[in-house]
Amino acid sequence: MVPDNSNNILEIKNITVSYGPIIALKKVFLEVKQGQVVILIGSNGAGKSTLLNTIIGLEKPDEGRIIYHTDDITFWLPERVTRSGIFLIPEDGGIFRTLTVKENLQLGAYYSFEKYSEQLDFVVNLFPLLKERLKQTAGTLSGGEQRILAFSKALMANSKILMFDEPSLGLSPKYIIQIYDTIKYLNRYGYTILLAEQNSVQAFKYADKIYVLDDGQITLDGSPADLKDYKRIKEVYLGR
16 A cells, blocks of 8 residues: 655755764654654654754765655755755753843744744744843843744744754653643644654654654554553653
């Protein structure tokens, strides 16, 4: 049976990435459909960040292809990938801590500045705390607030796919719930989401589809309902 990929917005086809003799990704295959929340889970060092960095163009694969809509973006430069509608929020948030909140948002709109006012209105309505702090230096925000600013910076770019690398890393349980509720809200608003996460409890709660990355390879994939009873998933990611 031929798989239905008619509404795939992003396809990763047999991607292999190496750093000298070390193979970080081994023939990785992954599909993201329009409007999905796809979560990539795996332990530290499994290759999650490498995969997101390869999609955005920061790393170049030894083999394989990355297809966005119908375009082969495998060897596009990061700025071209970003302009096309894919935005990566890295593990550290990707904000400029010495700049103000407003200056960070302006940088987020760099490639679509003609829509700056429209996107700014959208962002401050979505996150009212930012409206009160536009003149505040980003580095003085709390960890959770900095993560919200990073999300907002991505929204200013008028992106179609938002990629998050470890969005809950280092946050309190309260902020983790807030961050994931925000991600789900953005998905309902129309954004396609691809994120890498070690917090598998959140993955099983919020994902439409999960890919398990282990030692650079996809070992399992499916819906949360499909995967929750796998013995290895229960032992390694959900606890015995």
